[in-house]
Amino acid sequence: MTQVEVDDEIHRAVAKTSTPPLSERTLKAGLLTTGGRLFTKCLDFLTLLILARFLGPAEFGLVAMAMTPVLIVETVCEMPLSAALLNQKQPTEEMYDTALTLATLRALTIVVLLCILAWPLAMFFNEPRLTALLCVLSLAPAMRGLLSQRLTEYVRVMDFRRDVALDIIAKAGALLIASTLAVSTGSYWAIAVGKISTTALAMIASYLLAPQRIRFTLREWHLFADMLGWTGARQLLSAINWQADKLVLPRYVDVATFGEYTWADTLISVPAQAIIQPITPPLYSAFVTAGQTGSLTKVYLKASAGIYTIIAPLFVMIGILATPIVAVVLGPAWRETAPILTWLAFSTAVGYAPTVLLPALAMSLNRTRVAFEKLAIEFCIRVPLIITLTVTLSLKGLLIGHAIAALAGFLINIVLVDKLLRLGVFAQIAGLVRPTMAMIPMTFFLLAALPQFDPSDNSLETVVDLSWISASALAIFAASSLLLWRLAGCPESCEAIILRMIRKLLGRK
Secondary structure (H helix, E strand, O other), X not given: OOHHHHXXXXXXXXXXXXXXXXXXXXXXXXXXXXXXXXXXHHXXXXXXXXXXXXXXXXXXXXXXHHHHHHHHHHHHOOOOHHHHHHOOOOOOHHHHHHHHHHHHHHHHHHHHHHHHHHHHHHHHOXXXXXXXXXXHHOHHHHHHOOOOOOHHHHHHOOOOHHHHHHHHHHHHHHHHHHHHHHHHHOOOHHHHHHHHHHHHHHHHHHHHHOXXXXXXXXXXXXXXXXXXXXXXXXXXXXXXXXXXXXXXXXXXXXXXXXXXXXXHHHHHHHHHHHHHHHHHHHHHHHHHHHHHHOOHHHHHHHHHHHHHHHHHHHHHHHHHOHHHHHHHHOOHHHOOHHHHHHHHHHHHHHHOHHHOOHHHHHHHOOOHHHHHHHHHHHHHHHHHHHHHHHXXXXXXXHHHHHHHHHHHHHHHHHHHHHHHHOOOHHHHHHHHHHHHHHHHHHHHHHHHHHHHOOOOOOHHHHHHHHHHHHHHHHHHXXXXXXXXXXXXXXXXXXXXXXXXXXXXXXXXX
């Protein structure tokens, strides 16, 4: 496919996506990316199950030890190049070339940093195998940032089919490669090569699906400078902010308790990775488009209420059903993880869902400094709070610190959104009232259904009970939301958008 053919295909995509309202296009794109992410998460889970049959905890622990510095360095070096390109109405070839050049410099920086850190970290952890492992694993984040920059043109018109295809190709290929190596070698390198192959396959496929010429220049550097400057500082704070608990807690609890906390934190991150992350690119595109048409405030309120309506009930349900969830996913030996999971789920429902949109909103307005301000304020509150409470009260203090920090983050978000959009406190909270009220009958149902779970139940019985109880709870929430929406006079909100799409789908059938 030539560059001209790519441009023609993009123009056809624009023509096809220009008819439906922006809210419907955003929802459709979000459903596509979320569905793709859920499918690839299933592939990830299958890969994990296969690897676990042929590799032991020691192999997984070694790779996890190496991945900690890899993730921190990758976070610090993150560059929102796609966001900067999306902010340009008609990006030129030199802009794409500059973005590719910056991505290449980032990749080289990651590899060099991790190779320099490899030996000192191996000495610190008294694990000589970390030296080679870190050097090889540095290729994974390096290649992750080298995807074709031309993919942003499809994101601009909310055509996310290529992004979903890349994810599926990469995860399916990694499943095959890692499983084959695990069966044939029984080595921890199967896990490492699986992680590298994921990013390598995605990088190669991106240039097949969205061809881009390879030419290096920094002529258009000034277009990326503001975003990269503030985003770089923001990512540095973020890396420290979200790793503070894992750095402090092991000094005040035993290894088993720290393992339980880590698994609970991992389970909480699954909904964010499967739902919020794939929804963010369509929402960012919607914010950019809405900003150009003067409807950004309206779109933000719909998006904020929509995200909260999706995520908050899910976390509330996870918090209430933590015990059977842990029994099914981790097994009875991990039952002490359940109360930790409950605390984290309720804290996340308050602090994560309503605040996740601020970085995308700030970038769409070319005011990434505001996103940095939010992170800096949260850092100044969260890190000292968690350190102090963990030192004083151990795990219990850490969980209390999470809850307080979540509430503080919610309040900070309200103030900064008002700064960006001149949107008052009442207007921001009003959109969250209906879904919050709809969660009340759902919560009562879940509490009443808890006796259905018996410790003597086998895994199949627990899965069956979890399935019908969760489905019933979500149905109760949906019915309550619809009733409250009708009582409010059927306003133009996320409920209205969903109903219109359902009617269209039924009409087609």
